[in-house]
Amino acid sequence: MSVILPTINQELLINVTPQETRVAVVESGVLQQIHIERACARGLVGNIYRGKVRRVLPGMQAAFVDIGLERAAFLHVSDMQTPKLLSEETGEQKPIEPTPDIRTRLHEGQSVIVQVLKDPIGSKGARLTTELALPSRYLVLLPYTQHVGVSQRIEDEGERERLKAVLAPLAEQHQLGFIVRTAGEGASEEALCHDVDYLLRLWQQIQRQMNAAGPETVVYQDLSLPVRTLRDLWAQNVERVRVDSREACQAMREFAAAFMPGLSERIELYAGEHPLFDMYGVEDEIQRALEKKVLLKSGGYLIIDQTEAMTTIDVNTGAFVGHKNLEETIFRTNLEAASALARQLRLRNLGGIIIIDFIDMNDEEHKRQVLRALEKALERDHAKTSISEVSALGLVQMTRKRTRESLEHVLCEPCPHCHGRANVKTALTVCFEIFREIIRAARAYDAQGIMVLASTAVINALQDGEANSIAELELFIGRPIKLQAEPLYAQEQFDVVLI
Template sequence: MSEEILINVTPRETRVAVVENGMLQEMHVERALKRGYVGNVYKGRVSRVMPGMQAAFVEIGLGRAAFLHASDIFRAPTALPVDGVENGSSATPVPPINELLHEGQEVVVQVVKDPIGSKGARLTTHLSIPSRYLVLLPYSKVLGVSVRIEDETERARLKEMLVALAAEGGIGYIVRTNAEGQTSEALAEDIDYLGKLWIALRENIKRTQVGQCIYEDLALPLRALRDLMRKDVEKVRVDSHETYDKTIRFAQQFMPELVERIEHYPGERPIFDLYGVEDEIQRALKKDVPLKSGGYLIIDQTEAMTTVDVNTGAFLGHRNLEETVYKTNLEAAQSTARQLRLRNLGGIIIIDFIDMIDEEHKRQVLRMLEKSLLRDHAKTTVYDISPLGLVEMTRKRTTESLERQLCEPCPTCNGRGSLKTSETVTYEIFREITRAVRQFEAATLLVLASTKVVSKILEEESVAVAELEEFIGKTIRFQPEENYSQEQYDVVLL
């Protein structure tokens, strides 16, 4: 599989695209005025403890208090780790929040989820600092290997190397997926780097004031190299010379074997246009996703969950209905996995596949979905098809979706996705007129409304207007306003 990482840099915005076999798979956006906070470490102060929620709100200088649950608060283990689980942490019941924190207490926390919608950031005191191949767990003694490395022989080899290198340090480490196939020297370099970084962090913790950032994660281009650069990535193309120099220096320090794959793109044509990325971004903001067979998906993101509806559309098939449905669902499973990753959709996801009768077809569709999700960097969990033909799944959400990053609710419909009909607004205006004349004295009433609504009233509801004038004993005038939305109107007393 051919994979490339494209980095597009402008003064106020940086974008990273992951392209596999010529198709956009992932899109990351970072703006200078609105950088994400995930991974950052802050010194905060507890502003409110809520025993009923087993949680606390912590002020960390983000404008909105962040959320810290009792289960995310570090407690010293009562014994050494056993089989990778520390006694006294997740193995024991969580004490009441008011035994762990009190209002006004200073606490060092790390952001694990950005503020999303009306919710503040999610915090933890279990600090974790990533490097190229490892994640440092300074308050833990666990030495583990990422579950994404499935080969048992490789897991055992990496675990053995990690224990030999880090067992005496008294600090925990997790081997990342990128470490697969790496040497002991590579892990040793990361341990040395993380050790020095942790010493500097501890000094910062002592000096930093409440509400200030102690440690900030890397900027997007370097973060993309650290998290997305794998052996099967053929090229990293950067269209900014300054950013290219930074990525080269970073790669020389942490991934020297991959330096030659990073190149500067000097072309006049924008790099995203060259790969068709801009068009893909525009398509990713639409609800409908066409399938090659003629079917299509409808993706609807709401506050509670994301729903994916599968339709056969123009696909008629060649054999019978069951075969048509099966092929459409197989293609939909692949497309859905790509869209979730591309649009960065997280939380609860419900996929409404077309009803299938054959149990083997159901298993194959589910298997295709799971297989297509394997390359997703976010953690996903897929459940069996329900009796209603729905597939429930979850995808870990740490940042806003692509749509929420690039778009805002429509000011006309306020994000509802629909407008009141001109007929509905007409009858609202009639009711408002009746209400106004009962409260105030006036000889004439002037109604300001959108051109479409005024046209409907004068052309189709003229009889109703005459009857209303006779009923209230007043003259009613209508004035179209081009700047008014369809639902907007004013009744003025003259």
């Protein structure tokens, strides 16, 4: 007898202000995803530009392209449109040249139409492609490829064949390619054709703008975040969409009426006295998502460390002591952690290489079940993920596609006191640095005395625990040393002044 799992209802909450738009995906009262877009730094993914090649790098098989941003964008040869042949085995189109030389495709000063694949992240510029892709509700239009594909998440073979049968004649007629998105599963032929008509009109408009656009200018800009939310995040289990802006609500209803019939009545204008995100506890969840430690219901916890190279997640039993034996306690903690960390990856939008240090397990069956639980929890993730087996050291390596900055990078910046180290020198360490600096200054300059300006904590340490050291140093340099507390100084900050 098959077991039918209950559908988890979702709510989309949209908070709009002139400076910032935020979208929260909530399931059963629990925040699952948060998307933030600021007016001063809108996301670029999906935008199309007429760029200008600034530099070609044969050694990297890539080029830097100026698209009018602060930093030049990066275009690799593998992301360039290449002539394709139809594979006899699979029916899919494959490049004639697997790795063409970048110098045969681009030269400095050349004008090129490109689309942004990844937003600028950290010190890296945007990632570009010349293989344009235009999404709609159910489809993605590929203007330079005549091919019909179906999302891998649509697993029913009969449904895949039906979708291909509907779109193949249209692809051949217009000499264009289409990919059916996950949301297209079960879509009627009429709905698919409606999407095709919309994409054809959009492509014609973009072509006109491409011909008129000057160098280093935007040709096409993707939809605003509220409307994009309907296009990309809406699913059958979305119970309602609540938005606190009348203008955004109207735009979303118009989009829904045109492309998503039946959804308009689920879009509600929120006009309550309390802020929308406060009503659902979203603000508190965002604050918790910026912390390194994530508590589990059992008493265990995760430690999440995000670095430029990778993200590491450490699983600990904490206060959880279990009920049977140590192996069972570890197994239960790891199972709970697998589900919790999958949510944290979505919520914090962590991407790139991710290393998970589960608690060591001796039972091979337990290892297999934990890995399967992680894979199951990641199935709901919109971003593409890839997981390795448990290594000999008990680590799980995985990757998650990164197209935009993580939540931490959007909301935070490196600490000006510790410069991103996540720790500061102790007051005692700073005291010893001050002693060394006093000796340098006394040897280099002739002065009547020396004054030390430092934080209150450091001055207290000098006056209490290191008072004898100060007296010995005065005898050594033959000059008086005065101490002055500066409440606004950080703990590592100090000045040695000649008087």
